[in-house]
Amino acid sequence: MFKRTLIAASLTVAALASAQAMAVTGGGASLPAALYKGSANSILPANFSYAVTGSGIGKSAFLTNTASQFGTTGTVHFAGSDSILSATEISTYNANFGASFGPLIQLPSVATSVAIPYKKAGNTTLNLTSAQLCDAFSGTATTWGALLGTADATPIRIVYRNVSSGTSEILSRHLNSICPTKFAVNSTFTNARLPAGSTLPSNWVGVAETADVAPTVNLVDGSIGYVGPDGVNATSNAVVARVNGVQPTPANVTAALSSAPLPTVPSNPTQWVPVVANPASGYPIAAYTNFIFGQCYKDAAVANDVRAFLTTHYSVPGNTVATVAHGFSVVPTNWKNAVTANFITNTTGNNLNINNASVCNAIGRPL
Structure with a gap:
């Protein structure tokens, strides 16, 4: 009995410690x-x-x-x-x-950055303009030849996020600034691509998570997608396209936001x-x-x-x-x-600091 009680008490303490740990x-x-x-x-x-x-x-x-x-x-x-x-x-x-x-x-x-991973046989130095990104992600260009001005008939396969995603919002915000008739600003790709909710090409593939984008791109030649820098080697032009001649390195991101x-x-x-x-x-x-x-x-x-x-x-x-x-x-x-x-620290005196006594007196997100 004592042993069972001791085990039960130990499990209770462990559960409480786990709850407190998170x-x-x-x-x-x-x-x-x-x-x-x-x-x-x-x-x-x-x-x-x-x-x-x-x-x-x-x-x-x-x-x-x-x-x-x-x-x-x-x-x-x-x-x-x-x-x-x-x-x-x-x-x-x-x-x-x-x-x-x-x-x-x-x-x-x-x-x-929002990097543009791609897989295109024979191309390890892909450089796309913002206008070409508009054509690819809107479906205006359906083949790599149409996109790049060549005879390449390989279909463009877009890998997109099929959930409400800030990555989609960042991409769509840039595309909207370039081609507002093709893209609105929206965190859902199918609503950002205009007209909102329109049927996507049958070979396009939606994935839920950042980690799924680059592997899905790499499955099929002719694929292109968009992903944060932690989901792909964004410094390598062999796997990520330059955009307007610029690679998505941390230094280039800093320059963009400066x-x-x-x-x-x-x-x-x-x-x-x-x-x-x-x-x-x-x-x-x-x-x-x-x-x-x-x-x-x-x-x-x-x-x-x-x-x-x-x-x-x-x-x-x-x-x-x-x-x-x-x-x-x-x-x-x-x-x-x-x-x-x-x-x-509230050194500004704006009273915006966490649990400021004058603002948060008796209120706050619940226990």
């Missing part, structure tokens, strides 16, 4: 997932969970506090998303939860995610993947854990080594300093 619940975008969790050099702390669901579900789970979308229970404490929060999403959240949960915070995590100004209204979450749809220099399909946190948490331990992570991530050098190892670029130092001053 105290901060999150998930979302698959593009930065390996950077966030599951790799030897991932940056999220041990007690942070991260469910890889895609940006759309990540935003939805956080904005509605529906942990079941991450396959768990309790409170959703944060999300990762390559898809930017819309004005409607923010206003709906504020109307439904602002008074009880407090404000939300949207921050740039790391800078990313013109983005700091927020002028720090309390506005949309200003913390700069958008450069068609940059004047650098790699043309570049953007930030983002964190979404609450400002207020009723669980002080969660608030402390969130604050500690943000302190590390937005310090210098912070998580630079891991970020670069996964093919991303770090947030510029002036942006890191602005995040720290507003959301961690």
Whole structure:
């Protein structure tokens, strides 16, 4: 009896320890997932969970506090998303939860490219213009000959994301700036490609996760897709196309986003995610993947854990080594300093920092 009681007590303690070990619940975008969790050099702390669901579900789970979308229970404490929060999403959240949960915070995590992996026999130096990308991904050009001006009759096979994906949104934002009659800005590829919801060519293939894109491209000659830099060797022109002559290296991504100004209204979450749809220099399909946190948490331990992570991530050098190892670029130092001053130390006096006493008194995301 004593032995059974001791075993039961040990299991209870283990269960409680496990629950405590994953105290901060999150998930979302698959593009930065390996950077966030599951790799030897991932940056999220041990007690942070991260469910890889895609940006759309990540935003939805956080904005509605529906942990079941991450396959768990309790409170959703944060999300990762390559898809930017819309004005409607923010206003709906504020109307439904602002008074009880407090404000939300949207921050740039790391800078990313959307690389264009391809497999085309006899071509290891593919260079496409933005206009050619429009023709390929819209289906205007159905063969490689039509795309490149040759006699090659090989069909173009597009590998696209078939879920709500921030990677699709980043790609569509650039294409919309080049060919607005062919693409709208949308996180769902079939809605971004115009007319929205139209039937796709029968040889095109949809995949759910970032990790599925490059392997699916490599299965069939004539294939082309789009993926974040952690899903493919983005520095090799033999597997990833140059776009307008530029390879999606971290340096070229940094150059593309360098013109983005700091927020002028720090309390506005949309200003913390700069958008450069068609940059004047650098790699043309570049953007930030983002964190979404609450400002207020009723669980002080969660608030402390969130604050500690943000302190590390937005310090210098912070998580630079891991970020670069996964093919991303770090947030510029002036942006890191602005995040720290507003959301961690409150040296700006804007009262945007995590669990600010005057803002979060008796409110916050639930225990």
